[in-house]
Amino acid sequence: SQTIHQWPATLVQPVGSPLSLECTVEGTSNPNLYWYRQAAGRGLQLLFYSVGIGQISSEVPQNLSASRPQDRQFILSSKKLLLSDSGFYLCAWHSGNNNEQFFGPGTRLTVL
Amino acid sequence: QKEVEQDPGPLSVPEGAIVSLNCTYSNSAFQYFMWYRQYSRKGPELLMYTYSSGNKEDGRFTAQVDKSSKYISLFIRDSQPSDSATYLCAIPTGNQFYFGTGTSLTVIP
Numbered sequence: 001s002q003t004i005h006q007w008p009a010t011l012v013q014p015v016g017s018p019l020s021l022e023c024t025v026e027g028t029s030n031p032n033l034y035w036y037r038q039a040a041g042r043g044l045q046l047l048f049y050s051v052g053i054g055q056i057s058s059e060v061p062q063n064l065s066a067s068r069p070q071d072r073q074f075i076l077s078s079k080k081l082l083l084s085d086s087g088f089y090l091c092a093w094h095s096g097n098n099n100e101q102f103f104g105p106g107t108r109l110t111v112l
Numbered sequence: 113q114k115e116v117e118q119d120p121g122p123l124s125v126p127e128g129a130i131v132s133l134n135c136t137y138s139n140s141a142f143q144y145f146m147w148y149r150q151y152s153r154k155g156p157e158l159l160m161y162t163y164s165s166g167n168k169e170d171g172r173f174t175a176q177v178d179k180s181s182k183y184i185s186l187f188i189r190d191s192q193p194s195d196s197a198t199y200l201c202a203i204p205t206g207n208q209f210y211f212g213t214g215t216s217l218t219v220i221p
Contacts, residue, residue, distance in 0.1 A: 106154065
């Protein structure tokens with residue numbers, strides 16, 4: 001069965017510090033991968049999605065970037081965090097063969 | 113106009129009540145509709161998935177689609193405290209997914 005991992009689970013970072021969040025998927029090949037942010041009391045905001053290695057689509061202009069160095073690995077990064085980057089970051093995958101999307105456990109980021 | 117709109121609630125019901133959660137959507141071409149459940153501080157989990165119009169039942173949960181009104185609903189029968197969560201509707205289109213903002217539900221014992 002397919003499993004999606006995210007780490008770290010919780011992160012507290014100072015403003016201006018760098019960020020690296022990692023997501024890996026097991027049990028599937030060539031998944032579509034997604035990064036979402038969920039602010040408190042708000043819906044899911046799509047940040048990036050990827051249909052293959054090295055292919056990244058950005059949905060929202062911001063100080064975040066994403067990379068997909070391997071088929072089942074998706075990384076979210078920032079060179080300098082802002083207070084507004086605080087939120088719950090969710091990675092998700094979609095097989096492309098059906099319409100179901102599955103989420104990871106999330107990373108709660110607090111920028112102070 | 114947003115692709116998917118959802119009443120954020122919050123909704124508070126006594127244990128055993130029937131709960132109705134609803135979303136509206138804008139594009140009549142949408143064919144697939146999903147409901148996710150998200151417990152506090154957890155990732156959303158896929159609850160139900162329906163195609164086109166009609167009802168789909170899974171235990172105490174029923175998903176309903178009314179394409180003429182562009183309205184989707186999730187009904188929970190005999191609600192339990194363990195159903196307390198945020199429920200999100202979602203519509204896939206190609207490689208992207210449109211999500212409602214979520215309805216927060218609390219079932220009071």
